[in-house]
Amino acid sequence: MFNVTTIESGYFMADGGAMFGAIPKRAWSRKYVCTDDNLCSLAMRCVLAVSSDGKRKVLIDLGMGDKHLSQVNYYQPYDLLNIADALDSHGYHSNDITDVVLTHLHFDHCGYATLKDVNGDVMPSFPNANYWLSGQQWRNILSPNRLEQDAIFADNILPIQEAGLLHLIDEDTMLYDGFRLRLFDGHSVGQLVVYIEGKDGVIVFPGDLIPTSAHVSLEWISAYDLCALTSLTEKQRFLEEAESNNYMLIYYHDARVVKSKVKKINDNYKATDLHYL
Ligand SMILES: [Zn+2]
Structure with missing residues (x-):
């Protein structure tokens, strides 16, 4: 069993039309607030999961980091928090982290995987951790497609591979007792979804796969997703199981709703039991 806490690593602004794809603004703006110029504030909510015996201290996704701020300032990042500082407030040091799971390699999920040292060299931020990534994501970064190439920075992951810390997942895996990784396509190839047994x-x-609580509805698919139809069938596969097993979902990008459960209504899904920031 694991004790799970969330870390708010910062926020950025994304175009609401892009976040909600084909859904009209009249519909999505009732569920997700935006500014006058249509921008939605998105969180980067990482997870720290510590096993009850204290042996595994796992981070899941790592925010956008600070190595590429000039390239991503279009997204107006704000309130960025260094993950190392956040760990400090939980009584841990970067060296204590045993595992890092990267769901995928878009810059807003893996920026703090590496950091620049005093000489300007890029090093793994968590030198004692095993970093877990899907094999498909790794192969994707070696020859990024045109739609994703601006969202991927090689120095977020290459120094980890060079340090021998990178481990690739090619099938659904029980990594540790009560800690499971599964693969889902659609948003990108081979995105990892993490299932953790907690006390509740x-x-x-x-x-x-479901960036905010508003995206629980099956057709609410971001235009950033590479393949909308695959996202739809993958969400359906995920939500069916989430509802019947009463899972609690933590939303990485939802600036207001930290977590919720899901409920099937007619032939679609809705977020219920919402926990706000
Ligand atoms: Zn992404």
Whole structure:
């Protein structure tokens, strides 16, 4: 069993039309607030999961980091928090982290995987951790497609591979007792979704499969997703199980709703039991 806490690593602004794809603004703006120029504030909510015996201290996704701020300032990042500082407030040091799970390699999920040292060299931020990533994501970064190439920075992951810390997942895996990784496509290839047994049941970190509580509805698919139809069938597969097993979902990008459960209504899904920031 694991004790799960969330870390708010910062926020950025994304176009609401892009976040909600084909859904009209009249519909999505009732569920997610935006500014006058249509921008939605998105969180980068990481997870720290510590096993009850204290042996595993796992981080899931790592925010955008600070190595590429000039390239991503279009997204107006704000309130960025260094994960190392956040760990400090939980009584841990970066060296204590045993595992890092990266759901995928878009810059807003893995920026703090590496950091620049005093000489300007880029090093793993968590030198004693095993970093877990899907094999498909790793192969994707070696020849990024045109739609994703601006969202991927090689120095977020290459120094980890060079340090021998990178481990690739090619099938659904029980990594540790009560800690499972499963693969989902659609948003990108081979995104990892994390299932954790907590004291009140299973907590799931769906990453960008369901970035906010508004995206629980099946057709609410971001235009950032590479393949909308695959996202739809993958969400359906995920939500069916989440509802019947009463999972708690933690939303990485929802600036207001930290976590919720899901409920099937007619042939669609809705977020219920919402926990606000
Ligand atoms: Zn993404």
